[in-house]
Amino acid sequence: MYDFEFMKPSSLDEAVAALAEEDAQLLAGGQTLLPTMKQRLAMPSKLISLKDIPDFSYVKAEGDTLTIGGGTTHRQVSEEAESAFPGLASLAGRIGDPAVRNRGTIGGSLANNDPAACYPAAVLATGATVITNRREIPADEYFQGMFTTALDEGEIITAVRFPIPEASRYEKFAQPASRFPMVACFVAKMNGGVRVAVTGASEEGVFRWSEAEEALTATFSADALEGLAHPANGMISDIHGSGEYRAHLIGVMTKRAVLHLT
Amino acid sequence: MTKVTMNVNGRSRSGEVEGRTLLVQFLRETLSMTGTHVGCDTSQCGACVVHVDGQAVKSCTMLALEADGAEVTTIEGMTNADGSLGVIQQAFQDYHGLQCGFCTPGMVMSAKALLAENPKPSEEEIREYLEGNICRCTGYHNIVKAIMAASGQQVEPVAAE
Incomplete structure (x- = not known):
């Protein structure tokens, strides 16, 4: 892995500002990004950790929707979405293995859009909404092909809002x-x-x-x-x-x- | 280089690291705690599993700087205070839950994480939980028995197979 500058901003605004730099890259759970960097398939000059962004990790059920913070780990979703949306909790609890689920996040998975990732299936099947620092993107417009999404430069997934299926x-x-x-x-x-x-x-x-x-x-x-x-x-x-x-x-x-x- | 400080097995430890320094490199190379192993270096094998703030993680797939300020527990922290083998370690010895021993630190750390959330797991639950820990010697049977024993459950005699 090539070296890079590491920063851990304490606010979303600070992260967005840092992301403006060329070759800067966000680091969520790192379960895909770090292996990719080891292979030198990605070589960002700066990594911006999302770890210290406040209110970035939560599972909140309100009426017939479930909203999940962008930095929420698969483990948290598997545990905290269980009563409101068991189909999603079950998906989250089967991603990778337990140690991967303790680090990987829903926002990281969706931003990467691996053609074999689990979360995109739930987001698209429920017609969920991907919420970023700038706008709300419906699932039917969000996924645009292998490793390609509707996200623009400098856009960060802050939450995903699911309509809870019957x-x-x-x-x-x-x-x-x-x-x-x-x-x-x-x-x-x-x-x-x-x-x-x-x-x-x-x-x-x-x-x-x-x-x-x-x-x-x-x-x-x-x-x-x-x-x-x-x-x-x-x-x-x-x-x-x-x-x-x-x-x-x-x-x-x-x-x-x-x-x-x- | 950036200074990183974390509490490892109850002791505050610091060191200078690069952005790219992995947690496992910090443990092994900076702190000389070589109990944690690097097997595949691709987050598949689980030989490098340690606990960060109480949760099992693959230390080859986490930056040292991401663990700044965290509570880290490694295989070196699994022994009893007098240095004798902890319950899970002793069960691995009693039930011959290893052959070459390379995967063992990760197996023990995953077992510890499993028993923390599920103190009496079934055999199936143990096998399911260990899906991110690969052993190329044992065929897993004795590892599963060791974890059953460490959880205080009945284990059929090893010789019966």
Whole structure:
């Protein structure tokens, strides 16, 4: 890892100001950024730790929404979201391993938008809102492809606001070495219908499976998915599995999620 | 270089570090506490697990400067006050929960974290919790037995297998 200047601002304004410098980079939990820097795939001149930003780490349920601070760890979400939004708590409690969950944060995961990250599936499936220091971004506009988001330079995720689904389930087929999903599906039964988001599978990152959404909105049962198959084009093919294999897993994981809820 | 101070196993320790100095490097190279191991250096194997403010973390994937002011517990802090093996360490010895021993510091620290939140885990819960700790020798059976024993639960005799 190349060396860098390290700073730990005590306010969001200070962090935003520091971020204006060229090659400055935010450090959240560091569970992706530090390994990336070790590989010299990232070499920021300055790292801005978000650790000391006040009111950055919380889980707050209000009415039918759950708001989570950008700096909240996966462990906190798995423990504190359990009663209000069990589907999300269950997802958070299965990211990586316990030590990773103690450091990694929801804001870091969403800003990175790894095509196989877990959180994007929940954010997209519920139509959550990503809140930054400047604006609110709806999930359907936030994710813009592999490692690409709607975030502008100098923008920091301060919170994520989820509408709490009537019922939800995340089913993950984990790649056993990395614990990232090979394919994972988040099924959310929302007020206005069912939404299904898929992570790990597509070269474009997280996406919604609209055919499954329509079928499940009409009839919420695993039988409604019979005969539906996601096409393999655009799916990730690598040593862990072909595009056809991942496409098949989308159907399997979606069905498992629905079976869990019915 | 920047000065960093943290409380390690109950003692205040300071040192000069670079921005990029990892917590595990600070422990091993600055403080000469080599009980914490670096296995994969990619946050997969868990040999480097220590506790920071009571929570298990992979010290190869945390900057030393991020632990400034923190309470850090390492494998060296697992012994009893008289220097004898702590309960978990003794159970690892009794149940032969190691072969080469390289992963053991991380296994013991993860076991300690598990028992703090779940004092009587089932075998399945132990295996689940250790998913971020990789052992290439034992096949995990004796590690799981050692943790069962350390939690005061019945363990079937090792020789039975």
